[in-house]
Amino acid sequence: MPQQPHRVTLSPFPWRQNCAAAARLHRMASMRLTDWSSSSTTTSRLLPFSRTSNPARSYAVCPARRLLPMLPPNIASPVRLLTARRDFSASSVKAMMSVEACAKVIDGKAVAKKIREEIGAEIARMKSETGVVPGLAVILVGDRKDSATYVRNKKKACETVGIKSFEVCLPEDSAEQEVLKHISEFNDDPSVHGILVQLPLPSHMNEQHILNAVSIEKDVDGFHPLNIGRLAMRGREPLFVPCTPKGCIELLHRYNVEIKGKRAVVVGRSNIVGMPAALLLQREDATISIVHSRTRNPEEIIKQADIIIAAVGQPNMVRGTWIRPGAVIIDVGINPVEDAKSPKGYRLVGDVCYEEASKVASAITPVPGGVGPMTIAMLLSNTLTSAKRIHNLP
Protein backbone atom coordinates (compact mmCIF):
# COMPACT_ATOMS: atom_id res chain seq x y z
CA MET A 1 0.00 0.00 0.00
CA PRO A 2 1.12 3.53 -0.66
CA GLN A 3 1.83 6.32 1.73
CA GLN A 4 -1.14 6.84 3.94
CA PRO A 5 -3.25 9.96 3.70
CA HIS A 6 -2.04 11.39 7.00
CA ARG A 7 0.52 13.22 4.90
CA VAL A 8 -2.15 15.05 2.99
CA THR A 9 -2.93 18.07 5.10
CA LEU A 10 -4.83 20.09 2.58
CA SER A 11 -7.83 17.91 2.12
CA PRO A 12 -10.15 16.15 4.46
CA PHE A 13 -10.82 13.76 1.56
CA PRO A 14 -7.37 13.10 0.20
CA TRP A 15 -8.44 9.97 -1.63
CA ARG A 16 -10.93 11.91 -3.66
CA GLN A 17 -8.72 14.67 -4.76
CA ASN A 18 -8.61 15.60 -8.39
CA CYS A 19 -7.86 18.95 -9.96
CA ALA A 20 -11.38 20.27 -9.56
CA ALA A 21 -11.65 19.09 -5.99
CA ALA A 22 -8.29 20.63 -5.28
CA ALA A 23 -9.54 23.92 -6.67
CA ARG A 24 -12.57 23.88 -4.41
CA LEU A 25 -10.43 23.11 -1.43
CA HIS A 26 -8.06 25.89 -2.28
CA ARG A 27 -10.93 28.31 -2.24
CA MET A 28 -12.19 26.91 1.04
CA ALA A 29 -8.99 26.69 2.96
CA SER A 30 -5.98 28.91 3.07
CA MET A 31 -3.38 27.09 1.11
CA ARG A 32 -1.00 24.98 3.01
CA LEU A 33 2.22 23.60 1.70
CA THR A 34 3.98 20.96 3.67
CA ASP A 35 7.67 20.43 3.86
CA TRP A 36 8.14 16.88 2.81
CA SER A 37 8.42 15.23 -0.49
CA SER A 38 5.66 12.83 -1.05
CA SER A 39 6.44 9.30 -1.82
CA SER A 40 4.87 5.99 -2.36
CA THR A 41 5.57 3.07 -4.49
CA THR A 42 4.13 -0.05 -5.92
CA THR A 43 4.85 -1.15 -9.40
CA SER A 44 6.19 1.19 -11.96
CA ARG A 45 3.89 2.25 -14.74
CA LEU A 46 4.75 4.53 -17.57
CA LEU A 47 2.20 7.14 -18.27
CA PRO A 48 1.27 6.77 -21.90
CA PHE A 49 1.49 9.81 -24.07
CA SER A 50 0.67 8.56 -27.46
CA ARG A 51 -0.87 10.54 -30.24
CA THR A 52 -2.50 8.74 -33.04
CA SER A 53 -1.84 10.64 -36.19
CA ASN A 54 -4.75 10.94 -38.49
CA PRO A 55 -3.72 12.05 -41.96
CA ALA A 56 -7.16 13.55 -42.49
CA ARG A 57 -6.28 16.18 -39.94
CA SER A 58 -3.76 18.92 -40.12
CA TYR A 59 -1.43 19.53 -37.22
CA ALA A 60 0.60 22.39 -35.92
CA VAL A 61 3.30 22.48 -33.31
CA CYS A 62 2.08 23.80 -30.00
CA PRO A 63 3.50 27.31 -29.60
CA ALA A 64 4.65 26.58 -26.06
CA ARG A 65 6.89 23.83 -27.34
CA ARG A 66 9.00 26.32 -29.21
CA LEU A 67 10.31 27.54 -25.89
CA LEU A 68 11.84 24.18 -25.15
CA PRO A 69 15.29 23.70 -26.57
CA MET A 70 16.29 20.74 -28.67
CA LEU A 71 15.15 17.46 -27.25
CA PRO A 72 16.87 14.16 -27.78
CA PRO A 73 14.98 12.39 -30.55
CA ASN A 74 15.76 8.99 -29.09
CA ILE A 75 14.02 9.79 -25.82
CA ALA A 76 10.74 11.03 -27.17
CA SER A 77 9.43 12.16 -30.47
CA PRO A 78 8.07 15.67 -30.94
CA VAL A 79 4.58 15.94 -29.65
CA ARG A 80 2.25 17.84 -31.88
CA LEU A 81 -0.92 19.61 -31.10
CA LEU A 82 -3.99 19.01 -33.04
CA THR A 83 -5.20 22.44 -33.95
CA ALA A 84 -7.43 22.55 -36.93
CA ARG A 85 -9.14 20.82 -39.75
CA ARG A 86 -10.26 22.90 -42.65
CA ASP A 87 -13.93 22.10 -42.31
CA PHE A 88 -14.13 22.68 -38.57
CA SER A 89 -15.91 25.68 -37.21
CA ALA A 90 -13.90 27.98 -35.00
CA SER A 91 -15.68 26.76 -31.92
CA SER A 92 -14.95 23.11 -32.58
CA VAL A 93 -11.29 23.95 -33.15
CA LYS A 94 -11.23 25.74 -29.85
CA ALA A 95 -12.89 22.80 -28.15
CA MET A 96 -10.35 20.41 -29.59
CA MET A 97 -7.47 22.60 -28.54
CA SER A 98 -8.74 22.62 -25.05
CA VAL A 99 -8.61 18.85 -24.80
CA GLU A 100 -5.24 18.45 -26.50
CA ALA A 101 -2.12 18.46 -24.43
CA CYS A 102 1.04 19.87 -25.86
CA ALA A 103 3.80 19.44 -23.33
CA LYS A 104 6.64 17.13 -24.07
CA VAL A 105 6.68 14.19 -21.68
CA ILE A 106 9.97 13.93 -19.81
CA ASP A 107 10.30 10.18 -19.65
CA GLY A 108 12.11 9.45 -16.39
CA LYS A 109 11.53 5.76 -16.70
CA ALA A 110 13.32 5.58 -20.05
CA VAL A 111 16.16 7.84 -18.93
CA ALA A 112 16.61 5.82 -15.73
CA LYS A 113 16.81 2.63 -17.76
CA LYS A 114 19.49 4.14 -19.97
CA ILE A 115 21.45 5.27 -16.90
CA ARG A 116 21.17 1.80 -15.37
CA GLU A 117 22.61 0.35 -18.57
CA GLU A 118 25.49 2.81 -18.50
CA ILE A 119 26.18 2.01 -14.84
CA GLY A 120 25.90 -1.74 -15.45
CA ALA A 121 28.44 -1.58 -18.27
CA GLU A 122 30.86 0.44 -16.14
CA ILE A 123 30.53 -1.91 -13.18
CA ALA A 124 31.13 -4.94 -15.40
CA ARG A 125 34.31 -3.33 -16.75
CA MET A 126 35.48 -2.33 -13.29
CA LYS A 127 34.85 -5.80 -11.97
CA SER A 128 36.82 -7.50 -14.72
CA GLU A 129 39.70 -5.03 -14.61
CA THR A 130 40.07 -4.53 -10.86
CA GLY A 131 37.89 -7.11 -9.12
CA VAL A 132 36.07 -4.35 -7.23
CA VAL A 133 32.32 -4.89 -6.79
CA PRO A 134 30.35 -1.89 -5.46
CA GLY A 135 28.23 -2.63 -2.38
CA LEU A 136 25.16 -0.83 -1.03
CA ALA A 137 23.77 -1.39 2.47
CA VAL A 138 20.20 -0.49 3.28
CA ILE A 139 18.83 -0.24 6.81
CA LEU A 140 15.09 -0.47 7.17
CA VAL A 141 13.41 0.09 10.53
CA GLY A 142 9.77 -0.80 11.06
CA ASP A 143 7.18 -2.33 8.80
CA ARG A 144 5.83 0.48 6.67
CA LYS A 145 4.67 -1.12 3.49
CA ASP A 146 5.79 1.72 1.25
CA SER A 147 9.28 1.68 2.75
CA ALA A 148 9.49 -2.09 2.29
CA THR A 149 8.54 -1.65 -1.37
CA TYR A 150 11.17 1.06 -1.91
CA VAL A 151 13.82 -1.12 -0.34
CA ARG A 152 12.78 -4.07 -2.48
CA ASN A 153 12.96 -1.92 -5.61
CA LYS A 154 16.40 -0.65 -4.67
CA LYS A 155 17.61 -4.18 -4.13
CA LYS A 156 16.25 -5.23 -7.52
CA ALA A 157 17.91 -2.25 -9.22
CA CYS A 158 21.24 -3.13 -7.54
CA GLU A 159 21.01 -6.66 -8.92
CA THR A 160 20.39 -5.45 -12.46
CA VAL A 161 23.58 -3.36 -12.50
CA GLY A 162 25.85 -5.66 -10.51
CA ILE A 163 25.91 -3.84 -7.16
CA LYS A 164 26.04 -6.16 -4.17
CA SER A 165 23.28 -5.30 -1.75
CA PHE A 166 23.27 -5.71 2.00
CA GLU A 167 20.11 -5.34 3.99
CA VAL A 168 19.22 -4.99 7.65
CA CYS A 169 15.58 -4.98 8.71
CA LEU A 170 14.86 -4.02 12.28
CA PRO A 171 11.57 -4.05 14.18
CA GLU A 172 9.69 -0.80 14.69
CA ASP A 173 10.47 -0.72 18.43
CA SER A 174 14.23 -1.15 18.04
CA ALA A 175 16.48 1.10 20.07
CA GLU A 176 18.34 3.90 18.30
CA GLN A 177 21.51 2.24 19.56
CA GLU A 178 20.73 -0.83 17.50
CA VAL A 179 20.56 1.22 14.29
CA LEU A 180 23.77 3.03 15.22
CA LYS A 181 25.50 -0.31 15.78
CA HIS A 182 24.63 -1.48 12.27
CA ILE A 183 25.71 1.84 10.75
CA SER A 184 29.03 1.52 12.52
CA GLU A 185 29.52 -2.02 11.21
CA PHE A 186 28.77 -0.93 7.66
CA ASN A 187 31.08 2.07 8.07
CA ASP A 188 33.89 -0.39 8.84
CA ASP A 189 33.01 -2.97 6.21
CA PRO A 190 35.26 -2.54 3.14
CA SER A 191 32.80 -4.33 0.84
CA VAL A 192 30.15 -1.67 1.59
CA HIS A 193 30.56 1.58 -0.37
CA GLY A 194 27.17 3.12 0.28
CA ILE A 195 24.88 3.19 3.32
CA LEU A 196 21.25 4.21 3.14
CA VAL A 197 18.97 4.49 6.14
CA GLN A 198 15.44 4.33 4.81
CA LEU A 199 13.35 7.33 5.89
CA PRO A 200 11.11 8.04 7.64
CA LEU A 201 12.43 6.46 10.81
CA PRO A 202 10.09 5.55 13.68
CA SER A 203 9.19 8.65 15.68
CA HIS A 204 11.11 7.58 18.80
CA MET A 205 14.37 7.78 16.91
CA ASN A 206 16.47 10.85 16.39
CA GLU A 207 16.96 11.12 12.65
CA GLN A 208 19.76 13.60 13.07
CA HIS A 209 21.81 11.31 15.33
CA ILE A 210 21.39 8.49 12.87
CA LEU A 211 22.19 10.39 9.68
CA ASN A 212 25.23 11.95 11.34
CA ALA A 213 26.58 8.48 12.11
CA VAL A 214 26.88 7.48 8.44
CA SER A 215 30.46 7.93 7.27
CA ILE A 216 30.45 10.83 4.78
CA GLU A 217 32.48 8.70 2.37
CA LYS A 218 29.55 6.24 2.27
CA ASP A 219 26.68 8.74 2.47
CA VAL A 220 25.17 7.87 -0.92
CA ASP A 221 21.90 9.55 0.04
CA GLY A 222 23.81 12.80 0.49
CA PHE A 223 21.92 13.54 3.72
CA HIS A 224 24.94 14.01 6.00
CA PRO A 225 25.07 17.67 7.11
CA LEU A 226 28.63 17.98 5.87
CA ASN A 227 27.57 16.94 2.37
CA ILE A 228 24.57 19.28 2.43
CA GLY A 229 26.73 22.09 3.83
CA ARG A 230 29.25 21.71 1.02
CA LEU A 231 26.40 21.66 -1.50
CA ALA A 232 25.35 25.05 -0.18
CA MET A 233 28.80 26.63 -0.42
CA ARG A 234 30.45 28.04 -3.49
CA GLY A 235 33.78 26.49 -4.28
CA ARG A 236 33.09 23.40 -2.16
CA GLU A 237 32.14 20.02 -3.48
CA PRO A 238 29.93 17.53 -1.65
CA LEU A 239 30.99 13.90 -1.90
CA PHE A 240 27.39 13.00 -2.73
CA VAL A 241 24.32 14.89 -3.90
CA PRO A 242 20.88 13.71 -2.66
CA CYS A 243 19.37 11.30 -5.18
CA THR A 244 15.97 12.83 -5.92
CA PRO A 245 17.20 16.40 -6.59
CA LYS A 246 20.13 14.99 -8.55
CA GLY A 247 17.65 12.98 -10.63
CA CYS A 248 15.61 16.13 -11.33
CA ILE A 249 18.65 18.01 -12.62
CA GLU A 250 19.80 14.99 -14.60
CA LEU A 251 16.42 14.94 -16.37
CA LEU A 252 16.77 18.62 -17.26
CA HIS A 253 20.27 17.97 -18.60
CA ARG A 254 19.31 14.92 -20.60
CA TYR A 255 16.42 16.84 -22.16
CA ASN A 256 18.71 19.78 -22.95
CA VAL A 257 16.72 22.21 -20.85
CA GLU A 258 18.90 25.22 -20.23
CA ILE A 259 19.10 26.14 -16.54
CA LYS A 260 21.67 28.93 -16.60
CA GLY A 261 20.07 32.33 -16.13
CA LYS A 262 16.58 30.87 -15.90
CA ARG A 263 14.05 31.53 -13.17
CA ALA A 264 13.47 28.35 -11.20
CA VAL A 265 10.89 27.90 -8.49
CA VAL A 266 11.07 25.03 -6.05
CA VAL A 267 7.81 24.26 -4.30
CA GLY A 268 8.59 22.71 -0.90
CA ARG A 269 11.64 23.05 1.34
CA SER A 270 12.25 19.57 2.69
CA ASN A 271 15.78 18.57 3.65
CA ILE A 272 15.70 15.66 1.26
CA VAL A 273 14.23 17.27 -1.87
CA GLY A 274 13.18 20.93 -1.94
CA MET A 275 16.15 22.51 -0.22
CA PRO A 276 18.89 20.51 -2.00
CA ALA A 277 17.03 20.91 -5.32
CA ALA A 278 17.15 24.69 -4.88
CA LEU A 279 20.85 24.55 -4.03
CA LEU A 280 21.57 22.46 -7.10
CA LEU A 281 19.62 24.78 -9.38
CA GLN A 282 21.55 27.68 -7.96
CA ARG A 283 24.83 25.90 -8.64
CA GLU A 284 23.60 25.58 -12.22
CA ASP A 285 23.22 29.37 -12.35
CA ALA A 286 19.44 29.55 -12.13
CA THR A 287 17.78 32.31 -10.14
CA ILE A 288 15.80 30.47 -7.52
CA SER A 289 12.77 31.05 -5.36
CA ILE A 290 11.49 28.60 -2.80
CA VAL A 291 7.76 28.54 -2.24
CA HIS A 292 6.68 27.02 1.07
CA SER A 293 3.89 26.83 3.61
CA ARG A 294 4.35 30.43 4.72
CA THR A 295 4.70 31.96 1.26
CA ARG A 296 2.03 34.64 0.83
CA ASN A 297 1.63 34.58 -2.93
CA PRO A 298 2.72 31.15 -4.16
CA GLU A 299 0.77 31.29 -7.40
CA GLU A 300 2.29 34.60 -8.39
CA ILE A 301 5.82 33.36 -7.75
CA ILE A 302 5.30 30.00 -9.44
CA LYS A 303 3.87 31.80 -12.47
CA GLN A 304 7.23 33.50 -13.04
CA ALA A 305 9.13 30.25 -13.29
CA ASP A 306 10.83 28.93 -16.39
CA ILE A 307 11.50 25.75 -14.42
CA ILE A 308 9.29 24.39 -11.62
CA ILE A 309 10.32 21.61 -9.26
CA ALA A 310 7.32 20.61 -7.17
CA ALA A 311 8.01 18.57 -4.02
CA VAL A 312 5.30 19.13 -1.43
CA GLY A 313 3.26 15.96 -1.32
CA GLN A 314 -0.07 17.60 -2.15
CA PRO A 315 -1.97 15.87 -4.92
CA ASN A 316 -2.61 18.19 -7.89
CA MET A 317 -1.72 21.29 -5.91
CA VAL A 318 -0.05 23.29 -8.69
CA ARG A 319 -2.75 24.22 -11.17
CA GLY A 320 -2.55 24.99 -14.86
CA THR A 321 -3.28 28.67 -14.29
CA TRP A 322 -0.23 28.97 -12.01
CA ILE A 323 2.09 27.99 -14.81
CA ARG A 324 3.79 30.27 -17.27
CA PRO A 325 3.29 29.05 -20.84
CA GLY A 326 6.32 27.09 -21.95
CA ALA A 327 7.63 26.35 -18.46
CA VAL A 328 9.35 23.03 -17.77
CA ILE A 329 7.88 21.07 -14.88
CA ILE A 330 9.56 18.44 -12.76
CA ASP A 331 6.97 16.85 -10.50
CA VAL A 332 8.46 15.04 -7.52
CA GLY A 333 5.17 14.25 -5.77
CA ILE A 334 3.93 10.67 -5.70
CA ASN A 335 0.50 10.85 -4.07
CA PRO A 336 -2.02 8.04 -3.91
CA VAL A 337 -5.58 9.08 -4.75
CA GLU A 338 -8.63 6.89 -4.74
CA ASP A 339 -9.49 5.39 -8.09
CA ALA A 340 -12.16 2.72 -8.24
CA LYS A 341 -11.21 1.95 -11.84
CA SER A 342 -7.68 0.94 -10.89
CA PRO A 343 -7.18 -2.68 -9.77
CA LYS A 344 -5.45 -1.47 -6.62
CA GLY A 345 -8.23 0.97 -5.78
CA TYR A 346 -5.87 3.94 -6.06
CA ARG A 347 -3.60 5.59 -8.55
CA LEU A 348 -0.63 7.86 -8.16
CA VAL A 349 -0.72 11.55 -9.01
CA GLY A 350 1.88 14.26 -8.72
CA ASP A 351 1.91 17.60 -6.92
CA VAL A 352 1.09 19.25 -10.23
CA CYS A 353 -2.28 18.86 -11.92
CA TYR A 354 -0.94 17.03 -14.94
CA GLU A 355 -4.06 17.34 -17.02
CA GLU A 356 -4.02 21.13 -16.80
CA ALA A 357 -0.27 21.65 -16.70
CA SER A 358 0.43 19.61 -19.80
CA LYS A 359 -1.63 22.10 -21.81
CA VAL A 360 0.49 25.03 -20.69
CA ALA A 361 3.98 23.70 -20.02
CA SER A 362 6.51 22.89 -22.72
CA ALA A 363 7.65 19.76 -20.91
CA ILE A 364 6.56 17.83 -17.84
CA THR A 365 7.46 14.68 -15.93
CA PRO A 366 4.64 12.17 -15.50
CA VAL A 367 3.78 10.44 -12.23
CA PRO A 368 4.60 7.60 -12.08
CA GLY A 369 7.45 7.19 -14.55
CA GLY A 370 9.08 10.57 -13.95
CA VAL A 371 11.32 11.43 -11.02
CA GLY A 372 10.75 8.19 -9.04
CA PRO A 373 12.80 5.87 -11.25
CA MET A 374 15.50 8.57 -11.49
CA THR A 375 15.91 8.60 -7.69
CA ILE A 376 16.90 4.95 -7.74
CA ALA A 377 19.16 5.41 -10.78
CA MET A 378 21.00 8.23 -8.95
CA LEU A 379 21.43 6.01 -5.89
CA LEU A 380 23.16 3.42 -8.07
CA SER A 381 25.26 6.16 -9.63
CA ASN A 382 26.30 7.48 -6.21
CA THR A 383 27.20 3.95 -5.07
CA LEU A 384 29.41 3.43 -8.12
CA THR A 385 31.07 6.82 -7.58
CA SER A 386 31.73 5.88 -3.97
CA ALA A 387 33.33 2.54 -4.86
CA LYS A 388 35.55 4.27 -7.41
CA ARG A 389 36.59 6.93 -4.91
CA ILE A 390 37.29 4.49 -2.09
CA HIS A 391 39.38 2.25 -4.39
CA ASN A 392 41.00 5.18 -6.11
CA LEU A 393 39.75 4.19 -9.57
CA PRO A 394 39.35 6.61 -12.49
Ligand SMILES: Nc1nc(=O)c2c([nH]1)NC[C@@H]1CN(c3ccc(C(=O)N[C@@H](CCC(=O)O)C(=O)O)cc3)C=[N+]21
Ligand atom coordinates in the same frame (compact mmCIF):
# COMPACT_ATOMS: atom_id res chain seq x y z
N1 LIG B 1 16.98 7.32 2.83
C1 LIG B 1 16.05 7.46 1.90
N2 LIG B 1 16.42 7.73 0.64
C2 LIG B 1 15.48 7.86 -0.34
O1 LIG B 1 15.84 8.12 -1.51
C3 LIG B 1 14.10 7.71 -0.01
C4 LIG B 1 13.77 7.43 1.32
N3 LIG B 1 14.77 7.33 2.26
N4 LIG B 1 12.49 7.30 1.69
C5 LIG B 1 11.41 7.35 0.73
C6 LIG B 1 11.76 8.20 -0.47
C7 LIG B 1 10.90 7.96 -1.69
N5 LIG B 1 11.77 7.40 -2.69
C8 LIG B 1 11.34 6.91 -3.94
C9 LIG B 1 12.15 6.15 -4.74
C10 LIG B 1 11.68 5.61 -5.94
C11 LIG B 1 10.38 5.81 -6.36
C12 LIG B 1 9.91 5.20 -7.64
O2 LIG B 1 10.64 4.50 -8.32
N6 LIG B 1 8.66 5.42 -8.05
C13 LIG B 1 8.14 4.86 -9.29
C14 LIG B 1 7.10 3.83 -9.00
C15 LIG B 1 5.77 4.33 -8.64
C16 LIG B 1 4.77 3.23 -8.29
O3 LIG B 1 4.14 2.71 -9.21
O4 LIG B 1 4.64 2.92 -7.10
C17 LIG B 1 7.62 5.97 -10.19
O5 LIG B 1 7.45 7.10 -9.71
O6 LIG B 1 7.44 5.72 -11.37
C18 LIG B 1 9.58 6.60 -5.58
C19 LIG B 1 10.04 7.14 -4.39
C20 LIG B 1 13.02 7.34 -2.19
N7 LIG B 1 13.08 7.81 -0.94
